[in-house]
Amino acid sequence: MARITIILQDLGGGGAEKMMVRLANQLAEGEDRVSLILLMAGGENLQYVNAKVDVFELGASRSIAALAGLRRRLRALQPDAVLSVLTHVNVISIVACASLGWLAKLSVSERNTYSLDRQVNPQWMVRCAYVLAPWLYRLLPKPVIAVSKGVASDLVLSAGIGAHQVTTAPNPVIHHQWQLQSRVASQHPWLQQKQGKVIVAMGRLVEQKGFDFLVDAFARLNQQMLCRLIIFGEGPLREALTAQAAKLAVSERIDFAGYCPNPLAEIRLADLFVLSSRFEGSPNALVEAMALGTPVVAFDCPHGPREILDDGQLAPLVEMGDVGGLCQAMLASLQLPLSDSGRQRLIQSVQRYRACQAAAHYRQLLLGVS
Structure with a gap:
């Protein structure tokens, strides 16, 4: 001992x-x-x-x-x-x-x-x-x-x-209560009763997490496909991001849902998880999404996403800050859902965590x- x-x-x-x-x-x-x-x-x-x-x-x-x-x-x-x-x-x-x-x-x-x-x-x-x-x-x-x-x-x-x-x-990242927590019922109404595709992101509402990029990309996405975006997390940029969503006329389709005590239950039901960070160390939320078999798209920011996504072999890596590229990667992922074997590949790839x-x-x- x-x-x-x-x-x-x-x-x-x-x-x-x-x-x-x-x-x-x-x-x-x-x-x-x-x-x-x-x-x-x-x-x-x-x-x-x-x-x-x-x-x-x-x-x-x-x-x-x-x-x-x-x-x-x-x-x-x-x-x-x-x-x-x-x-x-x-x-x-x-x-x-x-x-x-x-x-x-x-x-x-x-x-x-x-x-x-x-x-x-x-x-x-x-x-x-x-x-x-x-x-x-x-x-x-x-x-x-x-x-x-x-x-x-x-x-x-x-x-x-x-x-x-x-x-x-x-x-x-993947702990012994993983399955139990992930199978709890979702607390978000957009995931409880889906009306179209739902995208999920998670993190503090700070500049590092790049949610301003994500809101911009989501507004472009909604010109091609109507869907919804839930961002879980709190932080000092809530007011600025809410104003950005209003300016882009997507306020009704984005929910800044605040701190989430059990994000696994929400991510599991999402159609797509997006990491839009300017920089990271090793993004745990990205690993959590993959471990649940949820499709992911990520900015190729320093550092972590490239390592986790095997140089983009497992899921799309978009040049950091490329809003148009992020929009197109989200659109492609939503239009062509992952097969069961594709989801299993994501799950197996993160077992080292x-x-x-x-x-x-x-x-x-x-x-x-x-």
């Missing part, structure tokens, strides 16, 4: 938080003693943490203010391995572990395209973390764990980290044992 501690800012509704809950739950299904330390507190994903996982909420008002509390908690837990997630949390974790003489126990994970993600966060403390992180990563005995090969390559190129100092591990396999990979990287 090993003692493994995972450090996050909180358990909000983001992809990194969701994946770390699934990783912690899967590791705890074995004999390991698993702890989650939250620098702040709470979040939508807190409710999904397995009872076998110990959760410690430090309750800091800002991540940096949690440093002393983090150090005390780590010393009390005496873990065999520590995993930190997201750049600004990684910087704080490195300082805390260094002060305890534990750098050999620490692994850090980068979840997004580093060179692009550091440009979009407005908080000055987080920006400072992006400056410090590459220098601190070079001090770590263990390699940085990147969420995809693209993120790993970007770290090497943009952060000046040696290729030998970076490795990859897949997200634990099963939680049991991902957890075994992470455990080997954290502890050096299988």
